[in-house]
Amino acid sequence: MSTEVRVPTLGESVSEATVATWFKKPGDPVAADEMLCELETDKVTVEVPSPVAGTMGEIVAQEGDTVGVDALLAMIGASDGAATGETPAAKPAATSAPKAAKAEAVDVMVPALGESVSEATVASWFKQPGEAVAVDEMLCELETDKVSVEVPSPAAGVLGEILAAEGATVQAGGKLAVISGAAAGATPTPAQDAAPASEAGTVDRDVEDAPSAKKLMAEKGLSRDQVSGTGRDGRVMKEDVQKAGAAPAPQAAPAPTAPAQPAQTPRAPSPADDAAREERVRMTKLRQTIARRLKEAQNTAAMLTTYNEADMGGIMELRNEYKDMFEKKHGVKMGFMSFFVKACCHALNEVPEVNAEIDGTDVVYKNYVHMGVAVGTPNGLVVPVLRDAHKMGFAEIEKTIAEMGRRARDGKLSMADMQGGSFTISNGGVYGSLMSSPILNPPQSGILGMHKIQERPMVVKGQIVARPMMYLALSYDHRIVDGKGAVTFLVRVKEALEDPRRLLMDL
Template identity: 60%
Template sequence: MTVEIKVPTLGESVTEATIAQWFKKPGDKVEQDETIAELETDKVTVEVPAPASGVIEDITAAEGDTVAVGAVIGSIGEGKGTASAKTKAPAKVEEKAAAPAEETKKSAAAPAGKLVEVVVPAAGESVTEAEVGEIFKKVGEAVKADDALLELETDKAAQEIPAPVSGVIREFAVQKGDVVQVGALLLKIEEGASASGEAATSSAPAQASAGGSGGMPAAPAAQKMMAEKGLSESDVSGSGKRGQILKGDVIDAAAKAGSSPSVSSAPAQSAPRAQSAPDDAAREERVKMTRLRQTIARRLKDAQNTAAMLTTFNEVDMTAVMDLRKRYKDLFEKKHGVKLGFMGFFTKAVCHALKEIPAVNAEIDGTDLIYKNFAHIGMAVGTDKGLVVPVIRDADQMTIAEVEKELARLAKAARDGKLSVADMQGGTFTITNGGVYGSLMSTPIINAPQSGILGMHKIQERPMAIGGQVVIRPMMYLALSYDHRIVDGKEAVTFLVRVKDSLEDPERLVLDL
């Protein structure tokens, strides 16, 4: 029985690739899933595994040929074949190295321990793919178990991928910006290995910060294009595995080379100021939006387009809460191991008001209204990656101390990029605090499908008329944005007044008034 060797799927926008190299030849015996060839696209190199065990019968596409996705490039049949050629791949890659020092380097780099694959983890029912963000390690670098290897960005959060074992990174299968499916290979670690002098030499080409391919031959398509463009390997930074120069690298280098003369000659010219538009364009920076930022933009705009959103305002005198906090903050921290902030009071005030005005804790599902008999309170947290909303579950059943502890945990996880999808699902109402950035007043956008969001703001001393006298009080503006399809104006105003009453007289929370 003959099994065809076909070009695998390479991604949504990639339809063809170039045969970079064959690791086997007709007559060689191969095992299923053993690497038999390497393909090169504009963005990455891809290894082709053997679809079955057997003997290479025929190779129909030679190195340097361009082949389409799904094309047949060879075949495997039954038979004994010649001795297994598993070690031919690395030998062929290093074919040009003949010096004894290079032979020593090759033997040191050859994996001796078990190769452990690191794959894209499952991130929740609705998450099927992620984008590779920052890569923290290099090929050849030693890592310890649980070290952060790279970052994956999904529609909902950024997640660090830890090392499952201690060892040395031998291969990266992805680059920054790649979109990967759940279960896809990210990298391989040689378990138990230690980084030696070989680590530094192997990691340098992977980063390709200096020009050239670090000893790895440029891909055939890249070599052809370099010849056409008049470029040498030292002019191009390789982004492929082991620093290999790919076709896309040559395109980038040619574009930079083409633009450099005009830039260098600019100082010598005395062009009028009005003709400086190209200089403005050169000073611009185009950065691709992260998946998280794209999702934030889409969801906020969807909320504006879908909900009948309206905002009502009030103000709260923070004197009572601030006095209570000042009086008990040291004792509170000593007993509970967490600082007493304002969010505990606001969360309990919101939960108290939600019980009285359940419409603010509801959502629309088609033609039905779903009233939630629980309070999962989302806390909007700003991070360097964008806005995330971790959820304090069953906040209505928590004490202020429990709320503060959970909020501290979630805020730290958000800043460290370690929030899970479960941490951000199921919220019924959201609180956002623009006051920490100095905002005096705002109109927050609801976090659909929720029907309400409370905006906190800066505490500022203002003159207030109390008992016929003008006194200075610490005041905060509150804003409640709500979905008018569910919440009537009377309910929205009443809800905000209840929050105000609870904060100005915290004893009401204790007495459930």
């Protein structure tokens, strides 16, 4: 009897995903709830567990294939004993004779990729054809427009043909490679097969670095010991080599001294010479999606930006006075973002159209505030959402932002974490930005830009004094938000920041 493995629900309005990695191969034994494959959407990675214990059967959706919700991924057959009718007494004999185990080929498929994500790019292969692999050992890494997805081996055996090379675009559910020699009941030791003898003075490593990382290390003249791996089990990724910095390239052997040549007039470099010094790198899926969505926002919304500035002295004094007590009680540091979230919630209550959106010919007003907080990651900008931020206190806001920031940098955000936002705050000040015009995050009608706090001469009660000032920028959709509403919103934010006590008294 066989059990179907189907694509789970992927999230709000998510209809398809890409099969990124199969951790099991046909013929591999699987336990109930053991991870079978990984699917990628445009936002998150979804792991698909086995619904039952048994033996991995046919893989219907190969790595790279695009699959819809509830689509058939694979079949799980009964375990060897149940399928063949072996008695318990006969099974140990089969186990003691691994040569009798049937070797099968197992397909490595692209897992589901997430909401509306139909394809991914093969970033790195960690294994090469002919190398032994263990169950769940990482074979390759896929890139979508939001996250990177590692594809585990669905079975133990030997990596056979690689069907999607590095740089190739694969569809959700497509086939990536084939694992040959997968034997049920056998316990392969890929680390021993891959490195049967280590040279004197070296340490055996069970983890294979990404091929792209090894290539880049060679180009930069870096040894393995000079690079710290951040991949699974310490695997060195391409980004790790880039962060390690370029070590001095090995000195080439001096060329034989050539006879002195007469001086030649330097010639102008040709286009071919320039091309040889250029590097063409394909945009990641995340960067492609960011570019597309930003351009869509400009083409769709009647976007306008209004500016103001706030004296941050009041907040800074309040933080200095209570930050130690706050951290001691709540276990989290008091930052500026909680003040901005509270100030925006206060202002949105007075100017609800900034918290609304256009749906066809209707305006949808939100009686809640789901606050998006833009977070920069090594792969691009993501916007996790603080749901019902208007009900949160300072400590809860700080804890939630800190946790989502960590998950964003680790690529662990789920689709639910980034959906449903009604307003967004973007803090360019952490990178030193003094002034900018943020772009809307559709279908939202407003986004607030924070900037660098910088001391500037200000007139206070007739005296010129240095004050810690921050420029504020509100970009809004002029189709729904009038200038009066936008300016009123920004003034209310400014007032709440300059006198935080107003938040307590709802003024």
